[in-house]
Amino acid sequence: MTDWGARAADHLEALAGFSAPGPGVTRMPYGPEHRAAVGYLTGMMEGAGLAVHLDAAATLVGRAEGGGAGTFYMGSHQDSVPEGGAFDGIAGVVLPVLAMQMLSEEGVQLPFAVEVLGFADEEGVRFPTALVGSRAVAGTVDMAVLDMEDRDGVSLRAALEGFGCDPAGIPSIARTGNRALGYLEAHIEQGPVLEAEGEALGVVTGICGIERHTLRFVGETGHAGTVPMAARKDALVGAARVITEVDRLARATPGIRATVGQVDVRPGAVNAVPGEVRLPVELRSEDDAARDEAGAEIQAFARRVADEMGLELEARRTYAQPAAPCDPALRGALVQAVQAGGGRGLELTSGATHDASAMADLCPISMLFIRCRGGVSHRPDENASPADLGAAVHAIAETLRRLADA
Numbered sequence: 152m153t154d155w156g157a158r159a160a161d162h163l164e165a166l167a168g169f170s171a172p173g174p175g176v177t178r179m180p181y182g183p184e185h186r187a188a189v190g191y192l193t194g195m196m197e198g199a200g201l202a203v204h205l206d207a208a209a210t211l212v213g214r215a216e217g218g219g220a221g222t223f224y225m226g227s228h229q230d231s232v233p234e235g236g237a238f239d240g241i242a243g244v245v246l247p248v249l250a251m252q253m254l255s256e257e258g259v260q261l262p263f264a265v266e267v268l269g270f271a272d273e274e275g276v277r278f279p280t281a282l283v284g285s286r287a288v289a290g291t292v293d294m295a296v297l298d299m300e301d302r303d304g305v306s307l308r309a310a311l312e313g314f315g316c317d318p319a320g321i322p323s324i325a326r327t328g329n330r331a332l333g334y335l336e337a338h339i340e341q342g343p344v345l346e347a348e349g350e351a352l353g354v355v356t357g358i359c360g361i362e363r364h365t366l367r368f369v370g371e372t373g374h375a376g377t378v379p380m381a382a383r384k385d386a387l388v389g390a391a392r393v394i395t396e397v398d399r400l401a402r403a404t405p406g407i408r409a410t411v412g413q414v415d416v417r418p419g420a421v422n423a424v425p426g427e428v429r430l431p432v433e434l435r436s437e438d439d440a441a442r443d444e445a446g447a448e449i450q451a452f453a454r455r456v457a458d459e460m461g462l463e464l465e466a467r468r469t470y471a472q473p474a475a476p477c478d479p480a481l482r483g484a485l486v487q488a489v490q491a492g493g494g495r496g497l498e499l500t501s502g503a504t505h506d507a508s509a510m511a512d513l514c515p516i517s518m519l520f521i522r523c524r525g526g527v528s529h530r531p532d533e534n535a536s537p538a539d540l541g542a543a544v545h546a547i548a549e550t551l552r553r554l555a556d557a
């Protein structure tokens with residue numbers, strides 16, 4: 152009897168080694184760590200009988216032909232946040248490959264094709280946008296994002312070309328032509344609910360919406376000892392007022408979660424008045440209208456601060472993804488598959504966003520959550536047990552069997 156959980160844990164441990172130095176896993180898209188992960192996953196996918204290629208958006212595609220028309224998609228992202236964990240995203244590429252291997256060993260011939268997708272960049276940490284791979288599959292990529300640059304001034308276009316991909320091929324990735332039957336993403340919960348409920352697996356009802364803004368304050372740098380306080384145009388003081396307002400507004404608005412997770416200060420010297428500050432503001436909510444309104448309020452507040460302090464301000468909303476409900480029929484199949492494995496079939500919402508949010512523009516979506524220790528994620532101590540990983544492989548395989556019989 153194959154221990155699919157142990158196999159999953161071994162693959163994820165090996166993949167965690169494809170990381171930049173430092174605590175946890177740091178695997179940015181289109182770099183050497185991504186290249187190594189692609190090599191490893193290619194071997195895994197081919198071992199499961201999938202035909203593998205890397206598409207123009209650097210998504211690794213593993214395909215198994217089916218008996219009839221249409222394709223069912225599964226997958227998640229290979230990238231991590233800096234000093235993140237070994238499960239976020241990448242588990243959702245490994246687990247469906249193992250489920251396909253299980254079905255292949257059982258001699259199951261599905262009546263539809265299956266593609267397992269390993270997306271390059273879901274986190275949107277390196278570039279001020281995200282979901283490029285899944286949006287490409289859904290046919291919704293705005294090609295203008297190719298001109299966005301990372302903190303080293305490398306454009307997304309140059310990063311893709313450096314990875315051996317031709318961005319001009321991105322529009323032809325869209326699966327809108329052939330019948331997309333649905334999408335299933337397995338992902339760690341990144342929250343405390345399943346652990347508190349004593350459940351290994353959960354089925355997602357819907358994914359929150361998200362938007363990100365980039366604010367750039369420009370003041371005047373100068374000597375910290377000689378520029379009089381009254382004469383200062385301190386860009387960091389302006390940014391600090393916005394950060395405080397972001398937190399106040401989110402606490403005062405039900406259902407809004409807002410975060411400033413990064414601040415770039417120039418010249419960034421202890422004895423120089425900050426002349427330029429760039430910060431991303433991120434907002435999430437299940438209510439798209441409330442999130443949209445909060446985003447507009449924050450930009451207006453930043454504008455008032457800039458005017459009062461004599462600072463220049465550039466404010467752009469660089470990314471937005473609406474809230475996405477999961478498909479009732481796919482949810483039902485997943486709940487039954489979880490219950491067939493002894494679980495309750497608990498259903499819950501997702502406060503994290505996922506590639507499934509973008510795939511919702513192509514086809515019905517579904518997500519399978521896996522319990523994670525302490526509910527923590529985006530940290531080196533992120534963890535899912537081999538037993539829970541194994542339960543997920545079985546639930547994915549059982550869901551495919553049920554869809555085949557539907």
Ligand code: HGY
Nearest residue numbers: 273274502503504505
């Ligand atoms: O930020 C998120 O919700 C996801 O992990 N990218």
Ligand code: MN
Nearest residue numbers: 239240273505
């Ligand atoms: Mn993720």
Ligand code: MN
Nearest residue numbers: 232239274529
């Ligand atoms: Mn993440």
